[in-house]
Amino acid sequence: MEIKVLKNILSANDEIAERNRALLDKNNVFAVNIMASPGAGKTSLILETIRRLKDKIRIGVIEGDITSSVDAEKVGKEGVPVVQINTGGGCHLDANMIQNALGNMTLEDIDLLLIENVGNLVCPAEFTIGDHKKVLVSSTPEGHDKPFKYPLMFHTVDAVLLNKIDLKPYLDFDLEIFSQAVKGINEKVEVIPISCIGGQGIERWLSWLLIQMGRKP
């Protein structure tokens, strides 16, 4: 009985996600779902991406948070359109929330939509929202064992950005163990070490992103 309810919810979610994707496609908007633990650097990545690409392509942002509009305010200062979703306790974004957010954006003015999910390595991986690509921001202080402990998230995504690589000298973090663990769970995934503060790897991330969009990097 409970399982049946859950199935209905998930299938309804998937249907709305398909409609979201169709709406984005119709408007030539490429959507990236950015997921991570709290504090791994999703907002920093979005800010850095906007700063480096905004003269090339038109970017829009959806910010997902349980509460507050801290991140949307930071993004808004970069002069790009941003919609804040407050989940009101919910631990992930779902397709319905994205549908509502898309209704509040002028999609014909956007080429790339960056969607910041709620900070959580578990639940966001279980819900489709209608994106074209999924990206995980992992970070060195979280430790190299995270792929073993949150395999669904690492399995679900198209790229893993390993952020805060500038802190590696101060940490017991083994990049080889991490990369091998990720590849063991998700053979096709790209692992890109980056630092949103130091700038390392950001050009590689932008190249990957532009290629996914079918543009010249």
Add this chain to the structure above:
Amino acid sequence: MEIKVLKNILSANDEIAERNRALLDKNNVFAVNIMASPGAGKTSLILETIRRLKDKIRIGVIEGDITSSVDAEKVGKEGVPVVQINTGGGCHLDANMIQNALGNMTLEDIDLLLIENVGNLVCPAEFTIGDHKKVLVSSTPEGHDKPFKYPLMFHTVDAVLLNKIDLKPYLDFDLEIFSQAVKGINEKVEVIPISCIGGQGIERWLSWLLIQMGRKP
């Protein structure tokens, strides 16, 4: 209809949590529910606590993870009884899981039960499990804005351990903003900066813990 189902689940959970607490009380076991983001340092805190207290008091551990027994193996090496719960995708521990784990422990041989919840700043705060105190391990690389973004978690706990204080010199982390934000959400909570690697603050944490247990620090 859906809300009704959820209410029933939560109230059943609370009833089992009450039974867990009664069972622990009967056996004079003091239980601490340790919550955090992935990689904030829950396991490191548990290991450090065992090493410093195991000659004084008898400690047992319940490890909660989605999958794997990496943490339970680390804890087992310290020579204390440990039970691993695999939630199989579930994003938090619930009272039923703890009930099952308690059935697999010799409670009369334990004074202090450390329960490591699933790495997640959202869902674990919503489920009672039958503990006596709740502790949040936050960490400096996550940033000082976390209390604003995950208020329920900060509101729910009895102590906030701010881990990885040794990394502060390399980070844009403002301890004053963090502490004020925590106090704004939870006036009575103790904020203790610690480093599980460097040892800073660990004695203060152990004193706090022993006082909660009604023992001399």
